Amino acid sequence: MTADARRDQIAAYVAQRGEVRVDELVTAFGVSRMTIHRHVEELARQGVLRKLHGAVSAQPSGVYESLFGFRQTHATAAKQAIARAAAAELLPGQIVLLDDSTTVATLLAHVPKAAPLTVMTNSLAHAPVLAGMDEVRLIALGGEYHPTYNAFIGHLCETALAQVRVNLAICSASAIAGNAALIQDPQVTRVKQAMLAAAARKVLLVDGTKFGKVALHLLADLAQFDAIYTDGALPDDVAQRLHDAGTKLVQVSVK
Template sequence: MNADNRRQDIADYVIQHGEARIDELVTAFGVSRMTIHRHVDELARQGVLRKLHGAVSAQPSGVYESLFRFRETHAAAAKRALARAALAEIEPGQVVLLDDSTTANALGPLLPQVAPLTVVTNSLSLAEQLVDKDELKLILLGGEYHPTYNAFIGHICENALQKIRVNLLICSASAIDKTATLIQDPQVVRVKQAMAAAASRSVLLIDSSKFGKVALHLFADLTDFDLVLSDDGLPDEVAGSLKAAGVNLKIVPVQ
C-alpha cells in the first residue's frame, strides 16, 4: 500500500470512529508508531484530522467537512429525502446538471425513473453510478480530479461549463449564513457559479444542519435559486424568516 492510500485509509478509520488512539491505529494498520505519526502529522497539516495527546480526532474542520466520504455519511436520511423531492423537479428529456455534492449524489439511483435524460456532472461517484444506465446519456465534465471531493474541478471544468446550456441545475452548498450560501474552497465556488450560469433553472438542496454555519467563500444568495429544498429539521422561525426574505423554500419531511 502506498503512502497516499494508507493516509486515506487512516482518515477513513478516524472519520468512522470519531477518535482513535495512536496505539489503536498501529494495531489496525500493522505499521510502526513512527509511520502512523508521520501519516497523522501530514493529515493534521492538511487540516483533515486534529492531533490530541496520544490520539487523533475527527472533529470537523473546513477541510474535514469537505471530504466526500465524510459528507456521504452525514445527514444521510435528510439527503435521501431531499433527493426524492428533487426528482419531482426533473422532466423526462431534460438536460440536468448535477454538482459534486453528496446530496446530488443521492439522486443517482433515482434518475432512471425519469429517463430518458441527459445528465451532466463533475462528480466521479455519480458518473460511476450512471455509466451503464439505459436511456441516460452521461456527460462528464473534465478538469483536474480532486480526491477530497471525488470530483473534477479547476479551469478546464469551468471552461467546459461556459460552452453548454442545461435545463436544470441541482446542487448544494457547505453552509448557510442568513441567506448567503457558502463554500470553503474557492475552486469549488467558481465551478458551482459556472454551473449556475449555464442553467435555465436552479434548485438548491440543503439539509437543515448546514444553517447557521459559516464557510469562507460566497457561492450565491438563497434568493438566486428558483427553488430551495430543506428538511423538516429546520426550525420554523428560520424557515419563516427565509420565506419573508423572498426565498422560495420548500420543507421536505424526512421519513
C-alpha cells in the same frame, strides 16, 4: 496507496473514534510516525482534524462532511425525501448539470422517469449509474480526480463548464450560515459556481443539519437559487427568517 487516499482514511478513522493517539495511528496504518505527522499536519491545515498533545481529534464542524465516505451515510432518510421532492425539477428534454454530492446521488433513481434527458456531471460515482439508463445521454466532465470527493475538479473541469449552457443545475453545499451557502474546498467551490453560471435554473438540495454550520468559502447567496429543497429538521425560526428574506424554500417531510 496515494497520500490523498491515506489522509481520507486517517480522517475517517479519527472521526469514528472522536480522539486518537498518534501511536495508535502509526500502528493502524503501518507507516512511520513522521508520515502520520505529515498527514495530520495537512488535515489540520484543511480544518478536518485538530492536533492535541500526542493525539488528534475530529473537528466539531461540518468540514469532515466533505469526505465522500462520510457523506454517503449521513442523513440518508432526509436525502431520500429531498430527492423525491426535487425530482419534479427534472423534465423531459432538459440538459441537466448534477454535482458530486451524495444528496444529488439519491436523485439519480428518479432520473429515468424524466427521460429523455442529457445529464452532465463531474462525479465518478454518478457516471456509471447514469451510463446504464435508457434515453439518458451522459456527458462526463473531465478534470483532476480527487478521491476525497470521488469527483473531477480543477481548471479543466471549470473550463469545460464555461463552454456550456444548460436548463438546470442541481447541487448541494457543505453548510448554510445566515443567507449563504458555503463550501469548504476552494476548488470545489469554483466548480459548483461554474455549474450555477451555466444554468438557466439553479436548485440547491441541502438537509436541515447543515443549517447553522460554517464552511470556509461562499458558494452563493441563497437568493441566487430558484428553489432550495430541505427537510423538516430545519428549526421553525430559521425557516421563517429565510421565507421572510424571500428565499424560495421547499420543506419536505421525512417518513
